[in-house]
Amino acid sequence: MDIAIVGAGAAAVGLLDALAATASGPGTITVFEPSPHLWRGRPYGPDLDTVLVNSPPALMSIRHADFGHYAAWLGPRGAAHLDERLGLPLVPRALYGEYLAHTAETASAALRADGRQVRVVVGRVTDAARSGARWSLRAEDGRTYGADHVALCVGGGTPQDHYGLDGAPGYVGDPYPLARTLPQVPPGGRVAVIGSGLTAVDVVVSLAAHGHTGPITLLSRSGVLPHVWQRPGGHRPRHMTVERVTALHREQGAVTLDDLAELLRTELAELGEDFDDLLADLLATGTEDPVQRLRRQLAAVDDPRYGRRILQETAHSVGPYAWRLLPEADRVRLRRHFRTATSVASPMVPVNAAALMRLLDSGHLTLLAGVRKAEAKDGVFHVRGDHDDHHDHTERTFDTVVNAVNPPPLAIPQAAGPLVSALLADGSAALHPAGGLVPADPRLHVVGDLSGGGPFLTSSIPATAARAAQVARTIVASGSRTPRTA
Template sequence: MRIAIVGGGAAAVGLLDALAVGGARMEAGEVTVFEPSAHLWRGRPYGPDLDSVLVNAPPAIMSIRHQDGGHYASWLGPERAAAHLDELLGQPLVPRGLYGEYLADAAEAALAALRRRGWRTRVVAARVVAAARSGGAQVTLRTEDGHHHRADRVVLCIGRGTPQDHYGLDGAAGFVDDPYPLAHTLGRIPAGAHVAVIGSGLTAVDAVVSLAARGHAGRITLVSRSGMLPHVWQRPLGHRPVHLTVGRVEELCREHGGLTLDDLAGLLRAELAETGEDFARFTAELLSAGSEEPVRRLRRQLAAVDDPGIGRRVLQEAAHTVGPYAWRLLPEADRERLRAHFRLATSLASPMVPVNAAVLLRLFEDGQLTMVAGVRKIEAVEGGFRVLGDTGELDADAVVNAVNPPPQALPRAAEPLVTSLLDDGLAALHPAGGLVPADPRLHVVGDLAGGGPFITSSIPGVAAAGARAAVALAASRNG
């Protein structure tokens, strides 16, 4: 079997690792990875960058090997772990560039393991721009250099999209359309400039923390529609859910003939009852995020890093383990109820690490950092930019677009390929966004996969999807 993997980021690494570890029964074939980036295996998030750009999660959930939470921690080792310890979290948090080295090592180890079993492996440093069914049961891929490559199975491992230019600022002097790598983009901003950072999620946090790390002396303003900062990670407790699990969701689905949001809430209620926590109080605290003053909430959450309550910890884990499975079982009305809380869900499922939260709080308290919510318009004016929000106007010298791309967003560079897949009938657009295979020769792994949850895929989600794709490839080969 010839397998073509389009994209060479974290999703491809998870797939290769799953093939190497779990595909021992597959007859040896050929794997070709197509990736034009110079930063192979790292994708957009984990390329070389400033040391202030940290991995936003503890090691236990950053393993690219599905169901092996110690894989990344083992690679990290005690010396590197100690050198990058976040004392507030009690966990090592490394720069993302270093995590990119882990992904690269995992990919190369997987390819070596496949070669030892007789597989042929190669990496083609070119972008795939078209795909079409060819004679027999194969698919022909065309790269931008005009070469054609045939494959029996094609796996799209295309990463996330880039930030959307909501305010039409592209081309304006002083506008940073895509902040990464921050080592490059922030160097263009004068040290005394007033910087408006669009967004208030993890990318915006990266931008603010990195400006501070570079010694930026000017004002920094977070400008967004919601004004909601990410939650703050709490110290891991080692608690293992017994109710809010995939197994219990499967049982409920069999018993009730389906699954509802109320069923999931009941599982969370039972989980909290195990430790004597009040469900109503917990949910009320969550829902207050949209109205509580952001700095006050940040200060409160930073002080609660050691809080023994399991509520947020359980929900954060469930969002990336139970969530992708349960989402496909929920009726559309319940999905809409969840989508209405998109910003809150994103804030909870993708918290900021305490070391970054502490930097933000210090900048807020020193007066260098401010937050403006309810932003309606940002326009380029002579000498800079004008931000119009619910509380009035402010002027800025530079604007950094730190809006997180929505889940299932299509990267601009992949548009020609996706168009050809749709035209040839190999794939179809999902009504809620993303791409779904319309032919058994195509698989989609990662954030582009249609029909998934409304929050962005995490490393555990990507690793799980890679493992599922490896199982499907083995079944098609052995079948």
Template sequence: MNTHTSDRPPTRIALVGGGAAAVCLLDRLARTPAPGGGSITVFEPSGNLWRGRAYQHDTDAVLANIIPAEMSARAGDPDDFLRWLRESELPYGQGDYAADGHFPPRRVFGGYLERTAENAIATLSLGGRPVDLVRDAVVAAREAGDEVVLTTSDGRRHTFDYVVCAVGAGRPADHYELGGIPGYFGDPYPLRDTVAAVPRTADVTVLGTGLAAVDAVVSLAAHGHRGRITMASRNGALPAVRQRPVFPEVRRFTPAALHAAAARTADGRIALGDVLDLLAAELAAHGADPSLVLAELFSLAGEAPIDRLRRQYADIDAADPGMRIMQHAVPESGPDAWTLMRSEDQEFIRENHYRAVMSLCCPMPPANARKLLALHEEGRLRVLSGLWNVKPLARDGFHVAADGGEYESDVVVNAVSAPSHRVPAQARPFVDSLVEDGIGEYHPHGGLHVEPSTSRAVGAGRAHRRMHAIGDMGAGTLFFTSGMPSVLERADDIVRALVEDLTTGPDATDHPDATDHAAVPTPFQEQPA
């Protein structure tokens, strides 16, 4: 094992992407001593520095879907965002949970991210670790001995000791090849621009029924749109409605319990049935009926979208706490459960329950559910499943075909999920180069293969200690990657891995076994905030 001392060369770290994940990483690094000091370079060519696509400047109708108490960008300090709201004299996160104004607009959270980044940069600079910003895209990467060389779009080369791929999510796929046709909006964001360009009496079809589609509908309504709106997708699966939160002490469905269960098996993996048993035990311990949670999971296929929405909105304060326990426990322990499960069980969930799990894990705020229901009651909104074709008419407008019938629409707003490969088009040359160099490899279900406990990129049968990936780039391996709690946890893992590597050297980390899912304790100590 190598011994690293304080006279080691300065450590050069690159963050490829300057959105919310980069902010979490900067804040974590700012509170972490670095042997030998060093520098950090952030590559971000877009105009949404620190905000990313999710938290860019947009209309106030685009709400965060996570409660403010769970949106901190600072590991170990869950109240940081709430404290910033109070200090900024902003009213969000107060009053009745279900009332309008409790969930902040996403642009407000973007302001918090900017503040957090600025403070982290100041702390790092004062501590002798300057942060440089490069506004050019990274187009290539290659390993050169113990370094990684990045090439930017202007042809310059930059050399680093560690690189984190934090390029964010991709744009919606144009499944029906409508790009460039008048009346078609290929990307709904920023919605302030999209809704301003849609005639207020137009018949609008929103492709997709997920959170982005909900954003589009409520933004159109807030802008004064008066025409009919149709949400259409293959499955018609609306996000669940987030119930009033509870914060139970989770004792049975914990990462430690899941790892212990896996350790007792011959292959170090845990069966789906064992995961469900632990979850059922947790639910029962809090007085919840596990069968009700299972019924909710299966309701997606057998219940009309608006009926399900209406029932879930009425159940915000349901007597049974099962769904609220789930919404608290699954984000915390779900990533460990997923990476410990056997591949056949993972595939079963992907094929049969992916949409239901995503619906329950990424619920909409009650205020948005209320707005959708009001639009439906007014006869201005419908939700269709079985979407199978959209094509332009010879004249203006579009022909839409779904299980509910065929109809014509003046405007189509594309709010479907990002492409399954989850690599933004502008980042494709960079990510392709990682794969070509053997630093990483594409995961068949999205992004890159990563080592679960460290988020190191996996390529050629090993985890590469100098390359990490965060956010949707790890979706194939980790499944749970969206939302600030997940991003924050991955940022914490990455910084811990960097410190471990700097402290113990490559003998302990550059190993051929990239399948060890157990967390590795590290000699890690934070600086006080």
């Protein structure tokens, strides 16, 4: 059986690793990737050491259901990257990229030992067409490659230019890698960072760590900062589990948000904690002063209560499975709270939260919420937003604007556009109403951020690993039924 994997980031690594654990017999695996940073994707290529992995090691294993895989690879090196508040190693993303590369190379070696040929084609796939029981893929150099199954592992989209600033001098449309973009920022200049999520935190912390002395302002429509990770506790969920959700689905024929809330309520009640208190705190995310909320959350890193810890853990371990079972009305309800949900499920690490707090307290960093307009004029950037009282307006000027808005979930990456268009035109796939791509052919698979109907948290490594394992099983199970043709 011949398999084509389009893209060579984390999703492709998870798929290769899963195939190595399940595949057998001859065939070819062809991986297409134009980037020189094989296996790392956009987030985990070479970059500044201040750009950290934002999750504890247990949530960063690319091997499905093996939560210790990444930690075992990291080994003693983790001690040099310990976040003392969290009590766990938080390494530079480039080092995590080495883990992904090592995993991919180990899996490739195992597949070769099992009789498979694994090859990498440096370049994009621009077209794919079905021919009988086979696929024909065309690379950008005009060459064609055959496959029985095609797996799209093309990663996420590109950051949106909300204010039409692209091309203006001093505008940084995509900050990564920061090692390339931040040296372009004048060290004493006035910098505006569009966004207030994890990418914005990376930009601000890295600017300060590398000697930027000018004022920095976070521009945000919502003003919501990510939550802060808490030091892990010893409690393992007993009710908020995949097994319990599966049982509910079997008993009731459906699983609702109210069911999940009740599981969490029961979990917390056994610990002597109040679900309603946790819910009230979550709902205050968009209304509480963000600086005061950050200060309070930083002080609560060692809070003995488990509520938020359980919610964060199960958002990644249970969430991808439960999301598929929810009725569409409940999915719509959750999407309304997407900003809050992502800030809770993907918090910032304490070392970055502390750095942000110091910058805010010193006045080096400010937060401007309610931004309504930004434009380039007369060699500078003019930004208009609302004051906190929502009555007065302010206009500020900046020398540099860094776009730290995250790509929209389930967006089609620009580089994958021609291939996706070909698949849509051929009827091999369709666009999901909520975004992403849904295969219409059982020999086409999507792993990662582009997976239509996939998990609510699209950039989750556990969800990506789970999907990769599922696709690997599907491909291998079809092997005996897939006819081989020339």
